[in-house]
Amino acid sequence: MATRPPLRVLFFDVFGTTVAQRTPVADELWRAAKEALESDKSAISDEVRSKATKMSYKQWFELGGEWDKDVDEFVSDSKAKYGSVDWRAIDKYRFESLHKQLAKLGLSIPREAGSTSELRIREGSLWDDSQLKFICHIWHRLPPWPDTCRGLELLNTKFSTVTLSNTYQDLMEHLVAHSSIPFQLFYTADMFQSYKPNPKVYLGAAEKMGVKPEECGLVAAHLNDLKGAKTCGFYAIYVERPLEEKNPELQEENIPDIEIKEGEGGFVALAERLGIQVS
Structure with missing residues (x-):
């Protein structure tokens, strides 16, 4: 059985996952x-x-x-x-x-x-x-979750962190700049002339980063989004947020490869789970 390559890029859903709504x-x-x-x-x-x-x-x-x-x-x-x-x-x-x-x-x-x-x-x-x-x-101008900025600072020490949101580029840049959220790159669905969970978005994002889908992870608080990403070969990383899951029936499908439950520390806990020293 082939060994899966290590994670290199973490793509992030934004609305609800990275910022509160x-x-x-x-x-x-x-x-x-x-x-x-x-x-x-x-x-x-x-x-x-x-x-x-x-x-x-x-x-x-x-x-x-x-x-x-x-x-x-x-x-x-x-x-x-x-x-x-x-x-x-x-x-x-x-x-x-x-x-x-x-x-x-x-x-x-x-x-x-x-x-x-x-x-x-x-x-x-x-x-x-x-x-x-x-x-x-x-x-x-939605605010980040309390763990967002610190968690991304930690994750940036090991991975490329990139937005991957169903919106357009100008809005994403305004939103990220408003709260100084430390993403390295901003990708939005309009760049791929599509929308999640269409495979064009996930595969297009991986190609634009110059990596294989198997080297990518999607961090999201929505199982439908994660299901689409996993189908394309991404790691599915579920960070549960209050009132954000719109398809709770998908919980029965065991989609996440990594799961951070609500109240466990969000992006900071994810960094620790991925082997980053959290002081």
């Missing part, structure tokens, strides 16, 4: 609502103000989850219709999606059909267009 998004919505409600300049209608004031943090957290779910469905529809994904369009859709979620709750008042205004949201809403766009930009 659910709580930071809820925090952003909660903060922005509080700021709008307390602003002397805000022109919120009495009805919207009453509804927003009664919103609990839990409800904002749930709204954030529905927002993310709707964007995921938009991505899936794009894949089904066109066989590809325009990640910049997805980024822009976040605005439409959040507006839609807020309108369902009576917190955002849309312009009437036929309106000549370029603005999408009427006065009286909790947020105006510019405020909503700033909130949507949270995806460019």
